[in-house]
Amino acid sequence: MNPANLDTILIVGHGSREDSGNQEIREFTEQWRARQPGWRIELCFIEFAPPELNAALLSAGRSSRRVLVVPLILNAAGHVKMEIPEAIEHARIACPQTEYLLAPHLTACDPVLAILKRRLRKAMNVLDMPDPTTTGVVLLGRGSSDRGANGEMAKMARWLLEEGDHELVDLAFTGITWPRLEKVVQRHVLLGMRQIVVLPYYLYTGTLMQRIHRQVEHLRVQYPQIRFACSEHFGFENEIFELMDQRVQDLRAGVPDSRLPCDGCSYREIAHDLGHGHSHAHTHDHAPHDHAHDDGHAHAHDGHDHAHPHAHSESHPA
Structure with missing residues (x-):
C-alpha cells in the first residue's frame, strides 16, 4: 500500500x-x-x-x-x-x-503577493481616475501582539510597493496594533491622493471583514472628494x-x-x-x-x- x-x-x-x-x-x-x-x-x-x-x-x-x-x-x-x-x-x-x-x-510569499497584485489591478479598473501616482494603497490586516506576524504584513506591503507603480503603499490593522485604517486614510488625503484602494489581508469572511466594509462606507461619507475601492478577502x-x-x-x-x-x-x-x-x-x-x-x-x-x-x-x- x-x-x-x-x-x-x-x-x-x-x-x-x-x-x-x-x-x-x-x-x-x-x-x-x-x-x-x-x-x-x-x-x-x-x-x-x-x-x-x-x-x-x-x-x-x-x-x-x-x-x-x-x-x-x-x-x-x-x-x-x-x-x-x-x-x-x-x-x-x-x-x-x-x-x-x-x-x-501560508506566510508572506510570492503566491500571496500575486493575489494582492491581481486584486489591486481589479480595484484600479473600477476607479474613475486609475492613476497609480495619485492612488494610495492600504494593506489592511487583522493585527497581532506578535511582531513577527505584523512584520510579515509589512513585508507584503513593501513587495507590493516595489513591484508596482504606486508611490504610496501603507499598512493598517483592524485591531490590537496600529495604525488603524482611519488614520492611514487621513494621511493619504493630506498627501494629495485622489483615490484610495483598501486591500484586506484576510483569507475568509467574518465579523472583521464585515467591519472593514462598514468602515470604508463611513470613509466615503467622511471624504466625499476621494474615490474608494475595497477588495474582497482571498477566498478560493x-x-x-x-x-x-x-x-x-x-x-x-x-x-x-x-x-x-x-x-x-x-x-x-x-x-x-x-x-x-x-x-x-x-x-x-x-x-x-x-x-x-x-x-x-x-x-x-x-x-x-x-x-x-x-x-x-x-x-x-x-
Whole structure:
C-alpha cells in the first residue's frame, strides 16, 4: 500500500464568530478534496467552530499512521506558534503509534503577493481616475501582539510597493496594533491622493471583514472628494490551493522548514514539560522579554544562552 494512503491531512482554520466564514473554510475543504481525490483531508478549527483542534488531532491519530497538520492561516502569531504545537504534543502522547508532522502557515510569499497584485489591478479598473501616482494603497490586516506576524504584513506591503507603480503603499490593522485604517486614510488625503484602494489581508469572511466594509462606507461619507475601492478577502484563489498542496508535498518529502523563528523558547519548552524531545538543535541568547499573544496569554522569557540538541523521530517545523 502507498504510505501516503495512511496519511490524514488535517486543515487547521482559525474559526470565526460569524459562521459564514467557517462555512467558506468548509467549502474550501470540499474543493481541495475534489482537487486531490486520493488524499484523506479533514478539517478542524482553533476556536469558535467544531470540530475542535484537540479532538480532531486525536481522532485523526487513532485512524492514521501519520497526521499532516496544515494551518490554513496567513500569519504566525500565538495560535500558530503556541496553540497548534502544544495540541500536537498532547496528541503525540495520546497516540504514540502515530507520527504527527506540522507544516508552516501560508506566510508572506510570492503566491500571496500575486493575489494582492491581481486584486489591486481589479480595484484600479473600477476607479474613475486609475492613476497609480495619485492612488494610495492600504494593506489592511487583522493585527497581532506578535511582531513577527505584523512584520510579515509589512513585508507584503513593501513587495507590493516595489513591484508596482504606486508611490504610496501603507499598512493598517483592524485591531490590537496600529495604525488603524482611519488614520492611514487621513494621511493619504493630506498627501494629495485622489483615490484610495483598501486591500484586506484576510483569507475568509467574518465579523472583521464585515467591519472593514462598514468602515470604508463611513470613509466615503467622511471624504466625499476621494474615490474608494475595497477588495474582497482571498477566498478560493488558486494560489491558496497550490500553497496547501506544496505544504503537504514538503511534509511527505521531509523538506525542512525554517520559517518559524527561534524567538520563543516557551514553544520548545512545551515538549520538555510533557517529557518529550524534539528535533531541533539551536543556541540562542535572548534578552529578558514579555509578550502577549492574541489569545490573551502572556509568556515571559528570561535571558538565557542554551544549546540543546534533541533526537526525535518526527520532523518539526523549527
